Amino acid sequence: MRAHIMDLQPGDKLAQDVFNNFGLNVLSQGTVLNDREISRLLQHQIDYVDIEERIEPGLPDSSQNSNHHGADKLLPVFEDALQGISELFVNAMAEGKVQSEDVDRTFTPLVEGCRTEKDVVSLLVALNDKDDYTCQHSVQVGMISYYIAGWMGYSEEEAQQVGKAGFLHDIGKCRIDYQILNKPGKLTEEEFETVKQHTLHGEEILRESLEDEMYALVALQHHERFDGSGYPHGLKGEEIIPAARIVAIADIYSAMISSRVYQEKQDLLHVLNELYELSFHKLDPIITQTFIKNMIPNFIGKKVELETGETGTIVMTNPSDFFRPLIQVGEEFIDISRKPDKGIKDIQL
The missing domain is CATH 1.10.3210.10 (Hypothetical protein af1432)
Known part of the structure; x- marks a missing residue:
């Protein structure tokens, strides 16, 4: 299952190798994550990883x-x-x-x-x-x-x-x-x-x-x-x-x-x-x-209200401008770094 870095929990196991933007292997498939490994992923600016399905009862997945x-x-x-x-x-x-x-x-x-x-x-x-x-x-x-x-x-x-x-x-x-x-x-x-x-x-x-x-x-x-x-x-x-x-x-x-x-x-x-x-x-x-x-990385998945009144979800950070991310509004993906009129007005849960 695909999981955002902020949804990871100690005990999650990586289903695939994780590489950073420079192609460096950060963590290997099968690694059981703890706070240190999760912090390492943060340091390498990893947004999403693939983990094995959680089988313990009561553990939420990222869709919840x-x-x-x-x-x-x-x-x-x-x-x-x-x-x-x-x-x-x-x-x-x-x-x-x-x-x-x-x-x-x-x-x-x-x-x-x-x-x-x-x-x-x-x-x-x-x-x-x-x-x-x-x-x-x-x-x-x-x-x-x-x-x-x-x-x-x-x-x-x-x-x-x-x-x-x-x-x-x-x-x-x-x-x-x-x-x-x-x-x-x-x-x-x-x-x-x-x-x-x-x-x-x-x-x-x-x-x-x-x-x-x-x-x-x-x-x-x-x-x-x-x-x-x-x-x-x-x-x-x-x-x-x-x-x-x-x-x-x-x-x-x-x-x-x-x-x-x-x-x-x-x-x-x-x-x-x-x-x-x-x-x-x-x-x-x-x-x-x-x-x-x-x-x-905390902003991925957050709902936003744009200056235009539109609402959407932050889906990806912009590597050339961290502060103006890619936002999904309905079926459309908006790179607000290229659209000054689409600035973020508010960020919500």
Whole structure:
């Protein structure tokens, strides 16, 4: 049976050899897949493979849209995480710190769910319609940071630590006036200077709360930029700790795909293109392009709404332009890299 890379499960067995675009044999027929092999297929930008029929009862095949159901099953975990981060913000504002056990109780179930669900796009779409932007954003950044760290080769323990740092990166906003954070128009210079203080507040709160300095440094540095144009200290390049560079990418991606009082959400592929441009000056290029490379296969099979109002399905990535894929609309196949009027407006489950 033909299976998309995002539908593969540990224990699946390859029915045919798998070759990459350069003709290199990536995995051989008969290989039993585990997380390492699936990650290897992702690294070689393999979209589909042939696997033997699954004989275990209850295992879904790719035609059952298992990614959709996976995201749906995690919705209660999302809701608990949203409630948990909200309580952490309240406690940080009232007590000047958070309790480590409260953080773990909130974040651990979320990361356990992320570990078993490889389709990051479905997770982001499922979590992208919540009313409380600050809480939704914190949960998304924690998830994305965890995935990026894993794709960068971090151990599971290290990836969870980076994910937790992303989850807590905005904790300093508990000390920023709610009216400023949710202002529908452009901030004044004075208001923006106030908002920028959340990095310093976050560092202070997390130094009081957690033993590992990394969490405080991520809260402090996640708005620093590779070219030195960020804040609060204008750090550049290697002066920014790796975890903060990861969280910065997750932070920007989540912010740009989310609806906010002063900004309409942008489609997930368009935002990846924006990140690609930023990787040449403001963001760590290796981390950013690792993120993009691992996100692209997630879009195969996703339903889209085009700017023309038409709806279709992404069926193939475009090797010359990852961000403008081949889309099937009815019986027609549209290469939107050649049709500017057929841009993607929205991506759905």
